[in-house]
Amino acid sequence: MNLEIEPVHVGEEEDIDIGSVENFEHEEIDYAIFRLESGFFATQGHCYCEDQTFLSEASVEGEELECASCGNTFSIVSGDPVSDLELPPLKTYDIYEEDGNIYLNL
Numbered sequence: 348m349n350l351e352i353e354p355v356h357v358g359e360e361e362d363i364d365i366g367s368v369e370n371f372e373h374e375e376i377d378y379a380i381f382r383l384e385s386g387f388f389a390t391q392g393h394c395y396c397e398d399q400t401f402l403s404e405a406s407v408e409g410e411e412l413e414c415a416s417c418g419n420t421f422s423i424v425s426g427d428p429v430s431d432l433e434l435p436p437l438k439t440y441d442i443y444e445e446d447g448n449i450y451l452n453l
């Protein structure tokens with residue numbers, strides 16, 4: 348069995364503006380890809396709530412995202428909830444840029 352992590356090519360660095368978020372689908376799973384001043388970050392593509400809101404529709408404020416449906420905020424860097432500490436943290440993924448390309452380690 349091969350347990351090596353295969354980087355998945357997400358796109359090019361210039362495809363996403365600083366301070367914004369895009370959805371990326373891979374093998375029928377959505378991921379939210381964020382580009383901040385401090386670099387690229389990735390979280391699960393949907394929140395945990397009933398309507399599974401796309402996190403790519405969230406607004407980005409510094410290093411936090413604000414859910415487009417309920418307004419709750421989370422850290423984009425750690426996935427931790429900010430506005431409601433009772434909420435579960437968002438899953439985060441290892442993401443990096445190399446030679447102008449963005450890769451996710453899944």
Ligand code: FES
Nearest residue numbers: 394396414416417
């Ligand atoms: S509706 Fe789920 S975090 Fe906002």
